[in-house]
Each structure stands twice: as structure tokens, then as C-alpha cells.
Amino acid sequence: MRRFAIPTLMSFLLLAGCVSVTGIDAAKPVMVGDGITVNPQVAWASVSLPNVSDVFWTIDGIGLDELHFYTGIAPGQPLMKIPGKTAAEIGTYAATMLPNDVMDLLASSLEKENYQTVHSSGLTPVTIGSHAAFRFNLTFSTPSGLEMQGTALAIQQNGKLDVILFLAPREYYFAHCQPIVDKIFASVQIA
């Protein structure tokens, strides 16, 4: 059966053209938005998907360890953009939200992204300099059934919300990266 080639190069270039990857140096503090800087601890790659306004860091690649920065989320905005869903459908931030509400919003936002059976726990206040912040943990699975874990640091300042969220598979990757992530959270400085 004689078949012709599919111009696959075209298809993936289209995808690749929308994605850009740059290096994050271990030693230099990085400004991640809304006046927040972090110390990366180790070398990361920063991946940007412009069509969904998402920038995240990764060590081993998409789906294996992802450190997301949702900064300067204003009231009426969702935490992230999801193609095909309006802000109202995803759920939006309100300045009156308490940490409990922020945790609930992140959990339901993850489900809007098609992650499954999201459960949150361990809501705890932390202090960053003079700022009140909070941490919480997540469990969920991908649509194909890979079990995942997450941990988040969130700050509400000047009427806006900042969330740093780390996601990784429960098998090996989450526990392996957690010490690094904890150090990154501890390194947060707010201008």
C-alpha cells in the first residue's frame, strides 16, 4: 500500500512556534511578577505557552515537574486561561476571598483544566517578611490516570492574588522535587 508522507514538520513547527523555552540559572534570583522574586536553587527551564498566557518552570519537562506562577491576579480574573472557557466558567478571584476560598478556587480551576478528582488539604498560614501568606496541598490525577500531587504558596497583596503552584506525578517526581520547592517558597521576597 503506497502512501504519501504527512507534512508532520509543519504541524509540529506550528506547535513549536507557539512555545518558547529559556534557561533559568540556579544562582540568580528571578522576578516572577507582581514584585515577587524567588531564588531558583537549581537550574530550570522556563516554558512559555503564549496562547494561554502561561509561563512555568520545569526541570524534567512538561508533565513531570511544573512550577507555575500566577501573579497579579486581579479581582474578576481567573487564575489561568483555558481555551474554550470563559472567565466566569473557570471561576474568578474576588478581593474579599479568604485563603479557604482561594484554595477552593484553585481546586476547581484544576478540574476545569480536566484534571480529575482534585482534593485539597493542609491549609496553613505562613509569613513572608511582613506579608501574610498561606500554603496548601493538592492531590489529583491526569485524564489518563497518572496520580499527581501539588503544593501551593499564595499571597494576597494590594487587592491582588499571587499563587506559586508546583505539580508533579506522585510516583517519584513530587517527593524528589519537594525539598527544592520548599526552599524556593522560603526564598520568596516581595518588593
Add this chain to the structure above:
Amino acid sequence: MAAVAALLLAANTAQALEDAPAVGYRPDPSTIEGGLWMAGDKAEQAVKTSPQLVHDAALNAYVRSVVCKLAGDQCASIRVYIVEVPRFNAYMMPNGAMVVWTGLLLRVQNEAQLAFILGHELTHYLHRHALDSMRRAETTSSLLTLFSVAAAGAGVGIVGSVANLAAAGMLFAHTRDQERDADSGGFDLATANNYDPRQAASIWQFVMDESHANPHAEGRDFFTANHPTDAERLATLTQKADGMAAQSWVTNEAAFHSQTKPFLDRWLEDEFNRGEPEESVAMLERLVAANPPSGPLSYYLGEAYRRRNAAGDIDRASNAYKAAIATSDRPAAAYRGLGLLAMKGGDKQSACDSFTQYLATAPEADDRAMIQYYLTQLQG
């Protein structure tokens, strides 16, 4: 048990094109039926290894006991799996594996309603509907999709991913006539076991009500997608119930609630995390109205209002939390709910009182550090 089978066959010979598979039956792998069972086996394997499979022994034993009552001798042919998905659905594979979503266990009000649904699914199996469809090539493309989904292995997320089920085009889809037959067969199996016939129609009433509560069409019920219209079902089942002679029917509401109560926290977290506040409110309003006063249900109704946060919801939530607190099985979290409302509303004293009560009642609460922090803020 034999009487049930006889009743079933007698009542449904017009629709039953095949005898039920004998217990322990395995079709020849080279036949069409063999292929169907192979697909079912692969799909069952995916369910067995899914992170969403509910392992709790007691809950599984309970649901299985209902299936076995209905199935009689056929009980040995049926495996029952409970999967944690916050939607109303149950389905049967051609090889005797039955899957029930936790969203269904949350929504039905009693054991009788559960029995009508499980009886419906059992009828698909007992009447060999999948094979019938295959032979008549009425649903070839959806069955081929079924094959591929099963054949492609567990990685497709067929188990509980709502989006993937939609993509797979209604796994194990049946024709409308088969659905009518399953309604009828399920009705007969359940009433033969003394389950209250009026409960059959009640299910479709609430399914209709809940789906109307959703402003986006997206919230479609997979259980009903290919089924006769809810209105038709309601009419048919009401008529059948009216035709039954009065006797001491059972609903086993208390048993059902005591079996499912330990899971309400988790299943309602799943429900709320869907991010469909209108549907959650509709469901909980119905459950509260349909059941005797329940601390947990009133608390969750309060949560549903608090999260929806539409005009007037603060008062509604507050009333629901207070109703929860007035019962003897009040969850500690009802105090937290009142505290959160008060804190946002600027009523510091009330918030302090509520949070203090919460921590006193639930000193091991998962979020105690945060609530303690709120108290510090309020008192500062």
C-alpha cells in the same frame, strides 16, 4: 430467585431476543460476542487499576448486595465497581462488569432508587443488548469506538473522565428501544424485591430538575444522553407504578444513608470542585427537602450557597448552617461556615465565637492553623 427470572422473561419476551448468559458463561473468542466480551474485559481492567476506583469494603459489599438481590442466581456473573466521579452515571459492560459513579450514590435518595437504576443496568446484560446491537449493526460505529477505547488499553481514561467518555461517544451505547426495555426490566426486577415502584419515576423527576438548573448545556447527563426523554420515562414509570397493587413496599432509606454517610465529605468536595455552583445548589436543595433533617446535608447546602455567593446567598447559607447546628449530628464545619460568613461580613464577634466553637468541636481539623490565624486577626 428463579421466580424473579421467570417473571423477567415472561414480562419481557417481546423484547428479550436472547436468553440471559448462563452463570459462568464465556463466549467463543472468535465470535462477535467474544469480541465484545474481550472489549469489556479490557475496559474492566482499566477500571480495576484506576486511581478513581473506590476500594472501601463496606460500601462495595452494600452496593453489591443490592445488585445480588436483583440478579438472583446471576449475581455470580456480575462484578460491581464504584468509581469516584461526581456525576450521575452507571453503566454495564457486555461481560458482566458494572460501574457506578459516586455522583449517582450521592444523588439517589434511598436504596429503592439505587435498585431501579442497577436493575436497569442488569437488564442490559441479561437481555444481551450490546450483542443485539452489534448483530443488527445499528450502533456499529459506537461499538467500534468501544473496541478501540478498550483495545487501546487503560491509558485513555475511559474509567471516569467525563470528557473522555464524551469523546468515546457514549461507551457501550444502547438504542432507545433497548433503554425502554432496560427501564421496564429494571422496574420488574426491583419491584419483585419489594422496592417501592414510585421511586422509579422520582429518579427522573430529580434528574430533570437538576439538569434544568444548569445554565450551560455542557452539564449533560451521560446516563440519560441516549435514553428516552425524561418526560417519557417519567410518564411510563408513573403509569407502571400506578398499575401495581398496594403492598408493603420498602425504600431502605436509613440503611442507604448510613452506608453512604462516611463518604459525603469526599463526594461533596468532588461535587463542589466541579465548579458548577448552580447544579450543586439545586442538588443539595432537593436532598435537604427530600430527607429528614440531617446535619451533614444542611451543612453542605450552606456550603453550596456560600460558594455560589449569588444575591441573597449569605442569608441562605447562614440559615442552612444554623439548621445543621440545630440537629444532633451537626458537623463541626457548620461553625466554620458561619465564621467565614461573619468574618467577610465584618461581624468580628460572631466570627470569633463561631471559629472558637469550630476549633473546640474539631481540635484535629485539617485547617486548624488557618482558623487559629483568623482568630488572631479578628482579636488583634
Add this chain to the structure above:
Amino acid sequence: MRSAVVIMQSVSGAARALLLLGVLALAGCTHTAPKLASGDIQWTEPTKRVVVLDPDVALSELTIGGMSEPRADWTSEARTYVGESLHRILVARGVDVVDAGSLDDPRAVQLIKLNDAVGLAIRMHLYISPLKLPNKANALDWTLGPGANMLRDKYGADYALFTNIRDSYSSGSRKVLMLLAAAGGVAVPGGQQYGIASLIDLRTGNIVWFNQMDSATGDLRSETPASKAMHSLLDGLPL
């Protein structure tokens, strides 16, 4: 947070293959691009045992409208020939082959799903230039973690082989269209065969060899082409 992996998982297998292939397949050519991690193959036992996970095979039919419809019967045939070829190739290299069979253990299932996720990351970040990770030094440097030990304990094998194969064949009507188009000098996409394979050291969980293959020809529903395809798939296998 529209993670690419979640996007990938929600599109069909054939579309994913299109999105992820890093090489242009020319008519009649098979391309392979094996990658090897640093370090040697080492065995703990004189019997060089490798556990072969059930090949993840899916064949589909391309309709005239370009839709891809899965075919269970084709898949079944292909899976038989693929499995047999892999066996023959490994045995010819002096390897003691054991089949993993169907897996019930939830942790083993998670390891397989993790392997799928790692495979996706490797295909994106090692094979597609614009997506290479600066911190990965352009090398095969991925792992499933020491949890892979459980497979070693279960099968007594030092290494595991995972394979994943997708192929699609044109339906009759589409072939006619293609022939007509060819006569008129226009290219119409036909089917595409695509496979990935990885060898895991079960002591560390490290991926020691990975290959991505694609081909425009070869019917996996027959023994000889399936065997040829498996030889390509195992190109560079360090066993």
C-alpha cells in the same frame, strides 16, 4: 495552567503523533532516531532477563474525510505480529524474555503511566529542537525513579522494554482520492506509522535507551512488514 500534556491527552492518538513527530518522513522512508544514556548495560544475573511490557498498539483507518477510526480487528492482528517480532529479536541477542502480561498492582500501573508521561516529555524536549531544555544538556537523562525496583522484584529482570505503536491505513475511498490527486500532482496525506520504545534499568528506573520511529510504509497486519518495523523500532538497542 493549560499544561501541554493535558492538551495532548485530550486529542486523538493520530493527532498527537502528528503534533509530536520530530522528523519529516519522506515517502517510502523509515526514520529512526535512537538515543542512548551514558553508562554500560550491566546484568546482575548470568541470565540476561528483560521483561517486555505488553506493546501498546493501536491501528486505525483513515477515511476519505481525513477522520481516523480505530480498528480493533487490525489492532489485534498487529499486536500479535509485533509481540512475536520483539520476542524473536531479543532472543536472537541472547536475552531471556519474560512477558509482563496484564498488570493489576496499582503501583505497577502507575509506573506504566509514568513511563508514558516520561516518554511524552522525552519526545517533546529531546527530539524537538525549539523545546529542548537548557538544563538537560541535550542528553537522554530521564528516570522513573527507584520505584521501578518493584518490577525487578516481580519479574527477576534487570531491564524492561516498553513499546508504543500507532499506525493508520487509508480506506479504499481515500486511496482512490490519493491516486487521483497524485495524477494531478497534489499530495494527499496517507497513513503514518509511528512508534516509540524505551529500555529501563529496573535497578534505578533510568531510561537507558529511547527510540522514536516513523515510517510511511509497512503494513503491521502482516508478519514480514511487522518484523521489519520492529527491527527499526529497536534500532540502537544496546542489548
